[in-house]
Amino acid sequence: MSPSRPPGAGAAGWYIGLMSGTSLDGLDGVLAHVDAGCCRVVGHVALGLEAALRSELLALNQRAGTDELHRAALAANALARRYAEAVAALLQAARLAPADIRAIGAHGQTVRHQPGMHDGTGYTLQLNNPALLAERSGIAVVADFRSRDVAAGGQGAPLVPAFHRQAFADPQRTVAVLNLGGIANLSVLRPGSDPVGFDCGPANALMDGWCERHTGRPYDAGGTWAASGQVLQSLLGAMLAEPFFALPPPKSTGRDLFHMDWLERALQAAGCTGAAPQDVQATLAELTAHACAQEMQRHAPDCRALVVCGGGALNAHLMARLAAHLPGVEVGSSADRGLPPLQVEAAAFAWLAHQCVAGLAGSLPAVTGARGPRILGAIYPA
Template sequence: MNPPYVIGLMSGTSLDGIDAGLVEFSPARPSGQLLHTAYASYPDDLRQQLLAIHITGADELHRAAQLANRLAEAYAQTISTLLCKAKIPPQQIQAIGCHGQTVRHRPDAGYSVQLVNASLLAERSGIRVIADFRSRDIAAGGQGAPLVPAFHAAAMRHRSAHRVIVNIGGIANLTDLPPAGKISGFDCGPGNLLMDAWIQQHLGERYDRNGTWAETGQLLPSLLNTLASHDFFSMQPPKSAGREQFNMDWLKLCLSGNEAPEDVQATLLALTAGAIARAIETHCSSAEEVYVCGGGARNGALMRALKGAMPNRLVGLSDNLGVDADWLEAHAFAWLARQTLLGLPGNVIEVTGARHPCILGAIYPA
């Protein structure tokens, strides 16, 4: 019998590219062991088209369908690279857990759209695909997000230490893992999304490597207070966010126009760190340990800001718990696909607000 291998695919709100992880599941490691990874960055034109379709425009259905096809081709190529690296044939892979690319997240209107042509991906890869993870939770009255907390609980909960896992992608979210009782979690605000967009506009860089540019600026207290007054921050969980709430148009409305660009970047970093720290203090006040994953985990300035905002808590990386901070979400969607195959729920109702646990995802045979 071949080991149960599942591939997880993640392309997040930051629109930087595709993370693919090959995960092996076993009785000794039911949450899975990440064996191999592959990354492919989005070409600039694809990234711009994905950004554009976030906004209502002409011929949306055709543009969305064409983008779904293009994403499927890109995902299939990334999987081919991954399997070549692993020296494993497609026939040994149980499934691909594909998150797809979120272009509209409107649980308030009863839907969330993650673009991918899953049928085309199954055809190109020769592997069964599980996609559309969010819709079932939304149908049950949930937010459809965040979904990764269920994996956090499976992989990183401790029987005596109270932990919080913070994922900083385009949006930041947290999972509260008390040693006993119910877990909880929610999106707590912008992660890298605004910082990435701001540096792209001013320096032409996709992201602020290690927060170096932000550290050349000065915090603007008045701007920080304005940004932090967004209604989302005062909402009670369960809640989720995306570009619908936090985007460049909203940021520009908060600016006077006289700010130095590097000062705005420093303030955006402080906004992300402060929102995370306040959410933990408000909703997870007895937590002793905070572990960070996602792209923001590699931003040294942001990590220092988080540690400064939570001096009485241990703040580290999920790497310290044996889960690679860079690949956690790809690993998580492999685990969620495995849950689907086993007929087990993948949502946490205390996190999403759904009325009941649900088996997530739609299955597209190879």
């Protein structure tokens, strides 16, 4: 008798993963071949967001203005159309047809993340129109990855540790993976154990916002502006007094907490409202490095390898500050492990789409705190 196929084997094939993160610096799409044990990325596209859409998404996250339901629906439509452009570009570059793709994993744009709050369940909200994306692309779309975990009592985030295990785990030693997007999240991968994962605090969200406000540039390329400043210890202390940093896992966060008004309050509390802008930028970089290193020391003291992905991996100053806070730890980019930093999260959602199509759990209760593993996502057929 022939051996039975492993669970999910029939779902193997080409998948597209789409990710527009908290930093709002654009969207990344990947084309990957995924099966139960492997995710192989063969194509990548990065598209910017139109200035008007980016501003609207940021405003909706900050509860700015009126008629939010109407504006959110139109923003979701605009984002789905941009997603469809990324899909078309990936298909054209690979010379594939829509029928060749099993599904698109489209995360959407998070504008609220409040799990467990208000009524004991809370919610997480990602703007997206997967039905429109399915119509535009002719490909099945998997979306709404987070809400099932929240319904099961979990944080709904981070969802990438399960993929990090697939992509970066080492059977011989503990490896940590740090994603520096708008928010920083850490995965700890120990041989023979379920991953540990949680959000550490802000990463690019505050640094990008401060840089744009004072230089007109959307981000501090390479961290050169931050490197020109001096860390303001009083401001760093005021920011680190935020209770989130002392919480144990599971925990997740977003712009609901770490936004520019939060920074303004910290500046006032520290008496730094008149500080040189580059010194504030240096302090924001130090906040991210300090908070992430502190979580490493708390939850992965045995780890000697830190793999960094997300846009922050391209910030040389931030990478140097992480290394300074983690003596004895090899701090390197995910590119050194075969997956460039800007492709990791999009690849994770291609993998999560495969998990959904295969009927396999995509969540890790040890990470999110949910009552058990759950199949994540809703499918919108082609």
